[in-house]
Amino acid sequence: MRAKRYSISTLKETPSEAEITSHRLMIRAGLIKKTASGIYSWMPLGLRVLKKIEKIIREEMDTAGAQEVLLPAIQPAELWKESGRWDQYDEGLLLKLKDRHSRDFCFGPTHEEVITDLARTELKSHRQLPINFYQIQTKFRDETRPRFGVLRAREFIMKDAYSFHSDKASLEETYQLMHSVYSKILQRMELDYRPVEADSGSIGGNASTEFHVIAESGEDVIAFSTESDYAANVELAEAIAPPSETENMLEMEKVPTPDAKTIEKVSTLLEIPEEKTIKTLLVKGSETEIVALVLRGDHTLSSVKAEKLSSVASPLRMADPEEIMTALGCQIGYIGPCNLPFPVYVDRSAAAIRNFVGGANEDGYHIRNINWHRDSKIEAIVDLREIKVGDPSPDGKGKIRLKRGIEVGHIFQLGDKYSKSMKANVLNDSGKTTALQMGCYGMGVTRLAGAVIEQNHDESGIIWPHVLAPFEAVIIPINAQKSQKVFDKTEELYAELKDLGCDVILDDRDDVRPGVKFNEWELIGVPHRLVIGEKSLKKNKIEYTHRKKGEALEISKEKAISLIN
RNA sequence: CGGCGUGUAGCGCAGUCUGGUAGCGCACUUGCUUCGGGAGUAAGGGGUCGGAGGUUCAAAUCCUCUCACGCCGACCA
Numbered sequence: 001m002r003a004k005r006y007s008i009s010t011l012k013e014t015p016s017e018a019e020i021t022s023h024r025l026m027i028r029a030g031l032i033k034k035t036a037s038g039i040y041s042w043m044p045l046g047l048r049v050l051k052k053i054e055k056i057i058r059e060e061m062d063t064a065g066a067q068e069v070l071l072p073a074i075q076p077a078e079l080w081k082e083s084g085r086w087d088q089y090d091e092g093l094l095l096k097l098k099d100r101h102s103r104d105f106c107f108g109p110t111h112e113e114v115i116t117d118l119a120r121t122e123l124k125s126h127r128q129l130p131i132n133f134y135q136i137q138t139k140f141r142d143e144t145r146p147r148f149g150v151l152r153a154r155e156f157i158m159k160d161a162y163s164f165h166s167d168k169a170s171l172e173e174t175y176q177l178m179h180s181v182y183s184k185i186l187q188r189m190e191l192d193y194r195p196v197e198a199d200s201g202s203i204g205g206n207a208s209t210e211f212h213v214i215a216e217s218g219e220d221v222i223a224f225s226t227e228s229d230y231a232a233n234v235e236l237a238e239a240i241a242p243p244s245e246t247e248n249m250l251e252m253e254k255v256p257t258p259d260a261k262t263i264e265k266v267s268t269l270l271e272i273p274e275e276k277t278i279k280t281l282l283v284k285g286s287e288t289e290i291v292a293l294v295l296r297g298d299h300t301l302s303s304v305k306a307e308k309l310s311s312v313a314s315p316l317r318m319a320d321p322e323e324i325m326t327a328l329g330c331q332i333g334y335i336g337p338c339n340l341p342f343p344v345y346v347d348r349s350a351a352a353i354r355n356f357v358g359g360a361n362e363d364g365y366h367i368r369n370i371n372w373h374r375d376s377k378i379e380a381i382v383d384l385r386e387i388k389v390g391d392p393s394p395d396g397k398g399k400i401r402l403k404r405g406i407e408v409g410h411i412f413q414l415g416d417k418y419s420k421s422m423k424a425n426v427l428n429d430s431g432k433t434t435a436l437q438m439g440c441y442g443m444g445v446t447r448l449a450g451a452v453i454e455q456n457h458d459e460s461g462i463i464w465p466h467v468l469a470p471f472e473a474v475i476i477p478i479n480a481q482k483s484q485k486v487f488d489k490t491e492e493l494y495a496e497l498k499d500l501g502c503d504v505i506l507d508d509r510d511d512v513r514p515g516v517k518f519n520e521w522e523l524i525g526v527p528h529r530l531v532i533g534e535k536s537l538k539k540n541k542i543e544y545t546h547r548k549k550g551e552a553l554e555i556s557k558e559k560a561i562s563l564i565n
Numbered sequence: 566c567g568g569c570g571u572g573u574a575g576c577g578c579a580g581u582c583u584g585g586u587a588g589c590g591c592a593c594u595u596g597c598u599u600c601g602g603g604a605g606u607a608a609g610g611g612g613u614c615g616g617a618g619g620u621u622c623a624a625a626u627c628c629u630c631u632c633a634c635g636c637c638g639a640c641c642a
Binding site: 009010011012013014015016017019036037144145147261262263264265279280281282283293295300301302303306316318321324330331332333334335336359386476478479481482512513514515516517518519520522523531533535543 | 566571575576577578590591592599600601602603604633634635636639640641642
């Protein structure tokens with residue numbers, strides 16, 4: 001490739017929209033251009049990176065025996081109504097469309113319905129199983145707040161795979177295989193990543209693992225053990241019950257606490273630690289109007305854990321202040337666990353304390369020395385809170401610390417969730433009709449491009465891993481228009497590298513000064529740079545610089561070629 | 566979805582308060598000089614000032630509506 005005929009459009013200034021490094025660099029290097037909020041066009045340089053990501057994914061999926069298909073981007077509403085997700089899928093996220101006959105369609109945010117439909121017509125016998133189909137497809141999720149460039153875009157490219165099995169053991173086997181395939185893919189991209197126990201969210205099902213690329217800018221928080229391999233999304237990480245307190249129960253006492261509507265203020269006013277207070281959260285219930293969730297004052301509710309309670313309405317919604325006023329006659333800030341007219345679910349840690357402080361269900365008052373059972377009924381003791389730094393790891397080894405990550409992959413065991421609702425059955429080995437067991441495995445292709453940059457950059461720009469760089473090497477001649485020797489040597493080297501199959505670009509632009517070229521290629525992040533100028537040619541050398549190592553070496557052409565290959 | 570903010574040349578911005586010829590830097594075009602780290606110089610091209618309506622002799626500027634984009638928030642009980 002010659003730069004003279006190649007679209008390179010870098011920016012010196014950063015467009016104001018770009019908040020985080022990868023977004024800024026992708027725009028400045030001219031990899032992407034924004035077309036609308038959360039919708040990007042990929043320029044030639046950026047597309048080269050995407051293709052390389054896709055290539056690695058394809059190779060590993062194919063090696064694992066998965067078969068590539070291409071499913072429609074636009075999907076008929078009927079399938080989504082059959083699975084029940086037409087109305088249920090996180091409100092708004094699903095982009096709904098109508099055709100000219102005003103029939104309902106959506107732009108696929110994911111493809112469980114389509115593939116299950118395909119499976120029920122294609123798969124008839126257990127002898128066709130297990131089978132794993134994958135595709136690389138453009139998806140659309142109408143995020144409320146797209147941000148971070150390609151890391152949370154509305155339109156994005158994803159690799160999704162769906163496996164089908166006649167029993168759970170076979171599903172488990174493929175799930176484990178995909179676990180190792182994902183690890184291999186991320187290793188090949190030289191990423192620092194962690195597999196993380198996760199919530200399966202609206203897709204449904206049982207076991208699920210997220211693959212996170214570790215990055216400060218990540219939107220997810222991961223809880224790690226200091227001692228073991230344990231890692232889980234904070235939303236889900238189990239908070240172990242502390243030992244129950246044994247102090248003697250004291251008399252209950254109502255105390256005035258004007259204007260103390262937060263745990264912090266109550267704790268300061270009454271001179272007690274926050275660990276000796278509790279907060280009572282009222283949320284919408286599924287069977288009752290309202291359900292009370294009780295946490296220790298210093299703890300935070302995990303909305304994912306709360307939604308898992310069958311008596312809590314999903315998605316989680318807090319009760320309105322008016323509703324609370326009607327039910328209890330007090331404001332938010334004075335709610336307590338005593339004599340509540342709705343079921344009370346208590347977090348393990350909150351259940352373990354004695355003689356604690358809670359709201360009096362009367363404005364301006366709290367109660368001291370509340371004790372469970374004696375003063376307040378408990379529907380159940382459950383794990384409701386988010387895990388904190390320093391908590392014991394749920395596997396009993398070490399303590400918890402937190403890191404941020406970018407979710408680039410997510411694998412699930414869906415079981416028969418879709419096959420049951422959509423009647424995807426096969427005949428098993430004893431001739432009986434059974435619902436297909438299903439697994440699904442997603443990986444964000446466009447998101448990976450951004451995640452790689454988050455982990456690989458410096459002040460000058462992107463530092464691509466060799467396998468993903470838009471070009472492996474760039475040749476920059478100095479003053480080739482004046483020096484025939486430079487010109488000849490450049491062409492010779494270019495031809496040789498091309499013959500070796502190297503993905504090389506020759507920067508033959510004669511209207512661009514060397515300094516500009518250096519800066520541009522560092523911004524774009526090409527790993528190997530070869531500079532050819534009179535100075536080093538006199539010594540029969542050329543100048544080689546590795547993007548990451550930085551220092552320039554004067555070496556022979558042959559040596560440079562061997563460094564690149 | 567709620568709060569706040571911003572829309573002026575491809576990009577970054579000034580001008581808006583106090584109405585009166587639409588500007589600056591980068592980028593782009595042409596010439597000359599330059600050519601090892603985002604050159605200098607001269608001349609140029611490029612705008613329905615997000616859109617609609619209104620006030621006014623006159624609107625980028627004031628008023629109303631609307632659209633788009635961005636940031637923050639959506640577990641303070």
